[in-house]
Amino acid sequence: MTKINENYLKLKAGYLFPEIARRVKVFSEKNPSAKIIRLGIGDVTLPIVPSVVDAMVSAAKEMGTTQGFHGYGPEQGYSFLLKAIAENDYGKLGVNIQENEIFVSDGSKCDCGNIQEIFSHDAKIAVGDPVYPVYVDTNVMAGRTGDSGSDGRYENLIYMPSTRENGFHPDFPKEAPDLIYLCYPNNPTGTVATKETLKAWVEYAKKHKSIILFDSAYEAFISEKGIPRSIYEIEGAREVAIEFRSFSKTAGFTGLRCAYIVIPNELKGFTKDGKEVSVQSLWSRRHTTKFNGVSYVTQKAAEAVYSTRGKKEIAESIAYYMANAKAIREGLSKLGYDVFGGVNAPYIWLKTPKNMSSWDFFDHLLDKAQVVGTPGSGFGPSGEGYFRLSAFGKKEDVAEAIQRISALS
Secondary structure, three states: OOOOOHHHHHOOOOOHHHHHHHHHHHHHHHOOOOOOEEOOOOOOOOOOOHHHHHHHHHHHHHHOOOOOOOOOOOOOOOHHHHHHHHHHHHHHHOOOOOHHHEEEEOOHHHHHHHHHHHOOOOOOEEEEEOOOHHHHHHHHHOOOOOOEOOOOOEOOEEEEEOOOOOOOOOOOOOOOOOEEEEEOOOOOOOOOOOHHHHHHHHHHHHHHOOEEEEEOOOHHHOOOOOOOOOHHHOOOHHHOEEEEEEOHHHHOOOOOOOEEEEOOOOOEEEOOOOOEEEHHHHHHHHHHHHOOOOOHHHHHHHHHOOOHHHHHHHHHHHHHHHHHHHHHHHHHHHOOOOEEEOOOOOEEEEEOHHHOOHHHHHHHHHHHHOEEOEEHHHHOHHHOOEEEEEOOOOHHHHHHHHHHHHHHO
């Protein structure tokens, strides 16, 4: 008798985004002529910029020659890309990151879920609430939680509510966690952390010998001055933090798949008897064992993101999406909605009207306006009564969506 991993049975009925797709499919089948505007899943809509396309074409042609063919590459990533990341994403911030501290991967979603594999099975996990579902679900799968209660919270998981009352910034948990997931700019609320906020978290992690798992996939969308783009801008963070970054939203790589994780050489974990162990070495072992590396063509595409031409073209794409965010934020505010985010992040977080539940509001928008968003409750119990809209749409669709919602109001 082959036994299954019963931790999977603890998971709620379905992952958030497939459930959204299911409901949209049902509606579409009943209303085949309806034009649905999708502002739910955070997938980009603009094409890959020309400089990146040119780099992919050139790399693909290389692969068709004897001299330029590449087979298995270094699992951690080609040096040309590691160097570009270190110089452009960190050097310009005054942060010194070594090539061996960077691991190129096929996505931050994978990294955020896979990183927990190198830590103890009984590690205590702390997550913001609401939060990107992968942080929670992968730890449920790993068996670090109990069952989900009637309040939607899993036993043995430390929830850090991010509410309107605390400005959507989680307070320090009373119970000291081993791993702390933080996401800034935040998905789903769109909030950002100041240097003072991150400094406090670094000090907290040092005090409790915790490790911060810092998801900064949306740092390129920060527009306000003085907001840190990396946790490593904070003194001492190299001793307590792992950072995740992605090309998906920044450069439109959702279909190409490329990201990276940074694990400083100073970061240490501990054995049962208190012996220090390099976290970087553990992840290196895991990464090179289970992953064959991102393709040469894709990594050449990622390298082109850092070219002078690439930076200009991608800045224009980001400005396009953030103009959408501004239109959504200002349009909904004029309609009387309580709106948050949309300034330093491509997400707008809004309070549902008339005390509607998150899923009731989802169905209401879909049925009456044919606009798709994301129910806040899908990001955790504290997201109930809220709703997320994405700025990753076409400009004309965003304008039409606001008109439709206005007609409802």
